[in-house]
Amino acid sequence: MAKVTMADVAKEAGVSKSTVSQYLNKRYEYMGHDTKKRIEEAIAKLGYQPNFLARSLKQKRTSTIGIIVANIMHRFSTEVSRSIEDFFHEHDIHAIVCNADDNPKKEKKYIEMLRAKQVDGLIIFPTGKNIALYESMIKENYPVVFMDRKIEELNVDTIAVNNKESTYHAIKHFIEAGHEQIALITPPLTISSRIERVEGYKQALSDHNLTLNPDYLKSVEIPAIQSELDKMFSLSKSPTALLAGNDLVLLEVLAFLKEKGIKVPRDLSLIVFDNLSFAHISEPTITAIIQPAYEMGKKAAELLLAQIMKENVTTPTEHIFEGRLIVRKSSEGYLFSK
Amino acid sequence: MAKVTMADVAKEAGVSKSTVSQYLNKRYEYMGHDTKKRIEEAIAKLGYQPNFLARSLKQKRTSTIGIIVANIMHRFSTEVSRSIEDFFHEHDIHAIVCNADDNPKKEKKYIEMLRAKQVDGLIIFPTGKNIALYESMIKENYPVVFMDRKIEELNVDTIAVNNKESTYHAIKHFIEAGHEQIALITPPLTISSRIERVEGYKQALSDHNLTLNPDYLKSVEIPAIQSELDKMFSLSKSPTALLAGNDLVLLEVLAFLKEKGIKVPRDLSLIVFDNLSFAHISEPTITAIIQPAYEMGKKAAELLLAQIMKENVTTPTEHIFEGRLIVRKSSEGYLFSK
């Protein structure tokens, strides 16, 4: 029965609604000490709870922002969301997280739903398939920040990691350890981050005079990875090093290696592009390219808030962060003697 | 500028607001075909988007429910939330997830915020520290379902797993493999699920004529676990088997074992109480007690929906699900010969 309203409080306290409203918005400056007290008592007595909806309707501001994550199963997404929430929490803004599940239809639905609910802005890990929708938001000057994936055609604040360079670095690490048969597995090349990772891979190979073997470079859906690996490791010359394009790819790779009895790093050197909860404690520990999720989330939040507040209105830009290669056991000690 | 409103559409179509409203709510039964067409065109032309806020204010129903998770870092929480979201999605109800971070203050804040936003109901993984708040919601007949933790004093729908029996089962599994020095580590005993796990542990020991060694039973905060383990494994008789009370405990345990070079299962048998992303692929694979997260989430959602719809108003009850012990390598092959 949260049906006790401001009018009830006003009546109980013997004042008008406006005065109660003043009180709630902490404009006590010109309020009689006595009035204030009576309102306080009335609120306590009736157990009054303000109705945010009504307030938002009037103010045209919900103090809520939305985060649309491409796939909540990635640890990176979780970390970024967490960081964004923390930031907005300090500004008394509520963040609500939706999972598009890598599905453009769901993404569209969530964008529309959140906008219908009048959220003040959106941080999106775009699937990249709803260009028209993205464009309309930008054209309307609706506050938006894109995360993790760049959409070329769009003029919008975007946060990303230097995918190409980071991948280059990892592949170079393999090459310097003596590897020549280096594989990369990613999900389909539908978004910039994956495309850039492939570019970094190719660049690293060519810069070190290694020819690209198409059998070693696969971009397929997660459920298809194991069969793709099966082909790859049935080749007469199978890879000696492998970069997993993200954490979900890695899980598939590990499952495959376990089943086939392929040992890391003895039989295969391994690196994963992403943050992982167990990279430091698995056996062996796993070399990883880490994205600064916390900083990236914070930056996205700052940019969005600026747009919402219409302060520091900079022209939309890309903000690129650096990935860090954490070398662990999975990429060491490969036996070239064999 | 999503400022195009129903009035604009009405004017554009040359009809009244009421008629537009009818149209939007799909009550075309008594509507002229021509009118309908004109409204459609007007909406398309102006790019009208309905305002959910205004609708909710009027209807006293937001078609939104809240999930307050104790700690989003647990995989179990994620799985349950996902299941709840899926269920409500089918009923065109939006679920928003908040993370209390095991912090009663945050929990309170979120409950109040969500209620102020007029969400239609709440599914809570309670910290257990806001009893008065829980009571007030129940007394007001506000739709609530509790998850994972029972609060004795409260008469409310509650979903949980049979913690005691599941733990008993796991400990028995250790005992039958010949173990006598069996440890259990949990976070502090502030909630029913942890208390019940300890009860199951004690019961299993006593039923098998093993005496309880207090050095083997520790309930401490996550950051204190490693030092506690350090003490435990410095004992003259250190444990030969260990049950990690949840997934976060396990991560600490694994980190400790790795540092100390203690090998599983050779030096120590290991079981974890919880769902884990990598239990089946780690080296060794990890024996786990699995909670049926999907079913539990679904049940919680069903109960909440019934409360919201005021249908099937059953008296609040506990719904207990069964944990399943998945035996893997980490609890096999301990060498008792040494």
Add this chain to the structure above:
DNA sequence: TTGTATGCGTTATCAC
């Protein structure tokens, strides 16, 4: 310092 009137964008109740 406090009260009155009006509007935010919908939906609901009736007339017409």
Add this chain to the structure above:
DNA sequence: GTGATAACGCATACAA
């Protein structure tokens, strides 16, 4: 079949 009109709960000029 369609259209006034009054809510929903709050905030905000402006008056008093």
